[in-house]
Amino acid sequence: MSKIKLPLVAFEITSICNLRCRYCYNYWNAPTINTFLHFNSYKQSIKTLKKLFSVADVGHMTFTGGEPFMAERFVETVLYARMKKKSVTIITNGTRSNENSYRQLVEIGVQMFELPIHSYLSDVHDRMTNLNGSHGKVLETIRILSQLDVHIVAVVVLTKINANHIADTLLFIKQLGITRIMLNRFNIGGRGIDNNEELQLSEEELQTAFKSASETALQQKITVSSNVCTPICILNPNDYRGISFTFCSADVKNRPLTLELNGNLRFCNHSPVVLGNIFTDKLELILNNDKTKLWEGIPEYCVDCQVFERCRGGCRAASEQMNLSAKTVDPIIHFLKIQREAQQTNFKQ
Amino acid sequence: MKKEFYLSFFVFGLTILFSGICVAVYLSKGKSAFWISKKMKIGALILSFTVLSSGGCTPMCYDSSEPTEYINLDSIENNTLNIDLSTNNKVTGTISERISNEFSFALGNISSDTIFYQSDIFATDGEFDEITETFALTIPETKNGDFILRFYNTNQNLQADHYPIAEIPIKIVHSRIADVQN
Numbered sequence A: 001m002s003k004i005k006l007p008l009v010a011f012e013i014t015s016i017c018n019l020r021c022r023y024c025y026n027y028w029n030a031p032t033i034n035t036f037l038h039f040n041s042y043k044q045s046i047k048t049l050k051k052l053f054s055v056a057d058v059g060h061m062t063f064t065g066g067e068p069f070m071a072e073r074f075v076e077t078v079l080y081a082r083m084k085k086k087s088v089t090i091i092t093n094g095t096r097s098n099e100n101s102y103r104q105l106v107e108i109g110v111q112m113f114e115l116p117i118h119s120y121l122s123d124v125h126d127r128m129t130n131l132n133g134s135h136g137k138v139l140e141t142i143r144i145l146s147q148l149d150v151h152i153v154a155v156v157v158l159t160k161i162n163a164n165h166i167a168d169t170l171l172f173i174k175q176l177g178i179t180r181i182m183l184n185r186f187n188i189g190g191r192g193i194d195n196n197e198e199l200q201l202s203e204e205e206l207q208t209a210f211k212s213a214s215e216t217a218l219q220q221k222i223t224v225s226s227n228v229c230t231p232i233c234i235l236n237p238n239d240y241r242g243i244s245f246t247f248c249s250a251d252v253k254n255r256p257l258t259l260e261l262n263g264n265l266r267f268c269n270h271s272p273v274v275l276g277n278i279f280t281d282k283l284e285l286i287l288n289n290d291k292t293k294l295w296e297g298i299p300e301y302c303v304d305c306q307v308f309e310r311c312r313g314g315c316r317a318a319s320e321q322m323n324l325s326a327k328t329v330d331p332i333i334h335f336l337k338i339q340r341e342a343q344q345t346n347f348k349q
Numbered sequence B: 001m002k003k004e005f006y007l008s009f010f011v012f013g014l015t016i017l018f019s020g021i022c023v024a025v026y027l028s029k030g031k032s033a034f035w036i037s038k039k040m041k042i043g044a045l046i047l048s049f050t051v052l053s054s055g056g057c058t059p060m061c062y063d064s065s066e067p068t069e070y071i072n073l074d075s076i077e078n079n080t081l082n083i084d085l086s087t088n089n090k091v092t093g094t095i096s097e098r099i100s101n102e103f104s105f106a107l108g109n110i111s112s113d114t115i116f117y118q119s120d121i122f123a124t125d126g127e128f129d130e131i132t133e134t135f136a137l138t139i140p141e142t143k144n145g146d147f148i149l150r151f152y153n154t155n156q157n158l159q160a161d162h163y164p165i166a167e168i169p170i171k172i173v174h175s176r177i178a179d180v181q182n
């Protein structure tokens, strides 16, 4: 039987992380999660990857976590994926490894590293990651990686804490020699649920920051993308020509399907809902079951929308993180509506 | 044609070498930095050649069917372990799919990513020798605050060379003000 083709799988190799980022979307950090089953095992990583490659023809692997460099024998696990001819990207917080490991990874053909730089100001960055000195560490990692001839992508999570100086941050990142930046608005989930008030931007703040980022990207020739699907009725890509926007694919196989160490498969790394387990369920059935089908539905809020086919209601995994169904529109609509109403009430008073 | 033949032969040789190194890594339980670095070097070399010679063989030293160790704690709330040191300093839980016969924990500062206390964990029945074991550990006197508790499948002296197998945020409070050691 031929294997199912999956262009990309994100592998959450461990749930353990040395940081406590205020915005962390990892579902196991959500305030409602009461069970404790953090994972970190080399043997299990290999077992799970082996199973994955036996049922699916995977093109590209993204290693994430937690912090992947906290994973037991991480570089060896990546070598296994490379030996199976997978191209590899690593998403890391950039504070946990050393030159030797980076060099080894580049030598075996890891093509891209994604690291956070939330601000040009170290105290702002450190406040977002909750670790003093994390800014300095990530800059040191960038210095090392820059010498290794590998693609570096800077990730900026846009929140109330760092949005007012986004243009300066983009310039700072460019000066580091990085010309590819992911500008991701804070997307509620995980630990971010508890910190929503502190982090969530108002509609106006969000649009102002994106305007500023877009203009800077055009002037400075920086490639900026917005990779958290955002409702078009909140951020219309036509208004931000300097930023390329990505949207959720309706086709589950073109999603960044996310695999946990124990074989659980989820729709994407933001979604907390387990579609099935590759050790116990047939992949074909997982990709066509009722939970997966929910994503094909149109949220009530979007029924008459002309742009639904592109937007698909924003990030509906964030709805799942809020214990709503995947058929509910992105909860940012709800938050911004509440903020707007509060502003109007204040105005009237 | 001749070139391809020699190349395949060379890659085959490297693969044998790689398998040998994998055995050395396995025997060192993945702890030998020397053998791991050799494994990565030869792995990189094979990869650079297999791009040229299509269908190069994939070394098979990764097979594994052993289970992994899981730790479950008895009293978790909101994904955090809450400890009131005025009334209780014991944490209890279960280790399932146990392989190691030594376990330990470390207590650290979240904000600085530093460890300030390490200790061994003891099986309730005195020995870690069954698939599933219950255990207890004692939290030392610590000021109020948010910390991180990490678990290792080794004794406390070897933690630096090992990765944690689990971790959980821990909130320490003293409900009786007189007990606070700030």
Ligand code: SF4
Pocket: A017, A018, A019, A020, A021, A023, A024, A025, A026, A065, A066, A067, A092, A093, A129
């Ligand atoms: S966002 Fe990433 S680096 Fe930050 S706590 Fe979560 S997993 Fe760790």
Ligand code: SF4
Pocket: A231, A232, A233, A234, A301, A302, A305, A306, A307, A308, A311, A312, A313, A314, A329, A330
């Ligand atoms: S699909 Fe829904 S969320 Fe997206 S623009 Fe239309 S109404 Fe807004």
